[in-house]
Amino acid sequence: MYIIVIMMVAALFISRPGPASGYESKGKRDPFVPLVGVDKGGRSAGLDGIVSASDVFLEGIAIGPSGKNIAILNGQIVKEKDSFGLLQIKKISKKTVELSIDGKIYTLSLQEEKGN
8 A cells, every 4th residue: 555655656756847847037037047157238258259349348356455456357257467369458457457459458447337
C-alpha cells in the first residue's frame, strides 16, 4: 500500500514542470540576468570592436583612496592605461574618463540623474 502511494506522489512531481522550465519576471528584474555587461539602450556591451566615442557608455566611476580609480564602460571594469583594440583609457577622474580611440582623445562625463 505504501509503495503505491509513494509511486503516485513521485508520478505527480515528475509530470509537473519545475522551475527550470522557464522564468516569468512579471514586470520585475530577472535575477538571472547580470547587472553589469548587459546591453544598455542599444549600445554594445563590452569594449571589443569600439571604433568611435558613441560606442562607449560610461556607467560609473569608483575613486580609490590610493589614487587607483576604476570606471565601468559598456559593463566592463577598466582602469587607467588599459587598452582594448583601438581604445585606450588615459585618465579616470571623479566625474570623467579620458580615453583615446585610434589616437583621438575624448572625455566622457557621468550623467547626473534628476530625481526628487
